[in-house]
Amino acid sequence: MERSVLVVNCGSSSLKLALYPDPNATQPTIEASAERLGTDKASLSASGLISLDQTGAMNHEEALRAFISAAESELQHLAGIGHRVVHGGETFVDSTPLTKDTIEQLEAVSGLAPLHNPMNLMGISLCQELLPGIEQVAVFDTAFHQTMPEQAWLYGVPYEWYEQFGVRRYGFHGTSYRFVAAETARRMDREADDLNLIVAHLGNGCSACAIRQGVSVDTTMGLTPLEGLIMGTRSGDVDPGLLDYMIEKTGSSVDALMQTLNKQSGLKGLSSGLSNDMRSLLEAEESGNTDATRAIDAFCFRVARHLSALSTNLTHIDSVVFTGGIGEHSAVIRQRILAAWRNMPFRLNQELNNQNGDNQGRISEQGTPLVLVVPTDEERMIAQDTYRLTHHD
Numbered sequence: 039m040e041r042s043v044l045v046v047n048c049g050s051s052s053l054k055l056a057l058y059p060d061p062n063a064t065q066p067t068i069e070a071s072a073e074r075l076g077t078d079k080a081s082l083s084a085s086g087l088i089s090l091d092q093t094g095a096m097n098h099e100e101a102l103r104a105f106i107s108a109a110e111s112e113l114q115h116l117a118g119i120g121h122r123v124v125h126g127g128e129t130f131v132d133s134t135p136l137t138k139d140t141i142e143q144l145e146a147v148s149g150l151a152p153l154h155n156p157m158n159l160m161g162i163s164l165c166q167e168l169l170p171g172i173e174q175v176a177v178f179d180t181a182f183h184q185t186m187p188e189q190a191w192l193y194g195v196p197y198e199w200y201e202q203f204g205v206r207r208y209g210f211h212g213t214s215y216r217f218v219a220a221e222t223a224r225r226m227d228r229e230a231d232d233l234n235l236i237v238a239h240l241g242n243g244c245s246a247c248a249i250r251q252g253v254s255v256d257t258t259m260g261l262t263p264l265e266g267l268i269m270g271t272r273s274g275d276v277d278p279g280l281l282d283y284m285i286e287k288t289g290s291s292v293d294a295l296m297q298t299l300n301k302q303s304g305l306k307g308l309s310s311g312l313s314n315d316m317r318s319l320l321e322a323e324e325s326g327n328t329d330a331t332r333a334i335d336a337f338c339f340r341v342a343r344h345l346s347a348l349s350t351n352l353t354h355i356d357s358v359v360f361t362g363g364i365g366e367h368s369a370v371i372r373q374r375i376l377a378a379w380r381n382m383p384f385r386l387n388q389e390l391n392n393q394n395g396d397n398q399g400r401i402s403e404q405g406t407p408l409v410l411v412v413p414t415d416e417e418r419m420i421a422q423d424t425y426r427l428t429h430h431d
């Protein structure tokens with residue numbers, strides 16, 4: 039019986055894989071991840087039913103080939119393969135089975151996410167080659183945000199830019215928000231379409247979302263995953279005027295500056311190159327490093343400012359929810375963000391915050407605005423959509 043689903047998440051320099059044994063599984067039976075792909079210091083590791091530990095020069099294709107070859111006997115009974123696809127443009131409002139037609143439509147929107155979508159397409163065609171005949175599904179980061187009202191997704195630029203070139207705000211991390219919204223409703227014993235939430239997804243990429251009665255009404259990322267919050271290496275919001283100014287000052291090309299805004303900015307840039315990793319910065323701050331403090335303070339302030347702005351579109355907030363690696367694990371960052379959001383009377387319960395929430399995920403004191411920590415699981419959401427959209431026994 040065909041029961042298992044493989045989830046493939048091809049990032050710009052990483053690859054994450056998970057094998058789910060059946061539609062109700064909450065944990066995968068194999069998890070694998072590859073990092074620093076495309077360099078000679080790449081690594082690939084897998085745990086669960088198989089184990090792998092490989093380092094050296096490797097690109098995405100080689101890593102995916104190595105995984106599929108090592109996991110061959112476990113991939114005999116696949117019901118489907120689910121791919122994370124970062125940009126679906128306006129074409130895709132839900133996950134979709136991959137056919138010749140949908141792959142062509144996907145190629146057409148890929149120019150909108152040049153760092154991400156070409157890798158996603160590579161994963162899709164390699165799986166077609168190595169695991170022929172298995173149904174494949176695309177799950178989009180952008181899809182959940184297609185419910186945003188026009189005023190939230192328009193930029194204040196000539197409307198023809200949207201009409202002719204699709205220049206608008208799309209938003210990302212939608213698979214995470216969809217999972218977290220449903221999981222929050224379950225934990226609060228409420229219906230998802232009855233809840234108003236502000237969710238902060240703080241990982242390597244960071245964004246936040248206003249969810250009104252279960253649907254996205256505003257989010258911080260835009261045309262590309264560069265807008266909004268300060269991230270590990272991405273700047274978030276900047277004045278586009280800085281491009282012209284820096285070209286004038288340094289003679290850099292637009293390409294080089296975009297590279298800097300994507301890869302050398304954010305926490306890494308603000309800490310003068312110390313680290314893009316929040317855990318490392320917190321450790322450095324403990325030993326008195328002021329570069330780390332500067333980066334962390336700017337990060338927390340920016341999150342608070344955006345969370346507050348996102349609440350514009352909600353009559354009330356049922357809960358503020360933290361997710362992603364930083365949101366799920368760092369009590370001190372949550373505390374600093376909420377302290378920076380000064381016009382809301384948040385009060386955290388220290389003990390609950392330090393243990394990343396009670397059973398429900400609550401970290402706030404009773405009788406004060408509800409704040410929850412809800413771990414996200416994009417891979418599980420992708421597996422569920424893949425089961426929903428494939429024809430298996």
Ligand SMILES: Nc1ncnc2c1ncn2[C@@H]1O[C@H](COP(=O)(O)OP(=O)(O)O)[C@@H](O)[C@H]1O
Binds near residue numbers: 242243315318320368
């Ligand atoms: N205990 C912790 N305290 C602070 N930051 C943490 C902790 N655990 C993980 N992080 C941070 O979470 C970030 C990675 O988030 P994650 O969601 O795992 O990334 P990705 O977006 O690649 O999935 C890193 O900045 C990491 O330092």
Ligand SMILES: CC(=O)OP(=O)(O)O
Binds near residue numbers: 210211241243
């Ligand atoms: C869209 C995006 O920012 O993705 P990630 O968090 O995986 O970098």
Ligand SMILES: [Mg+2]
Binds near residue numbers: 241363
């Ligand atoms: Mg993650």
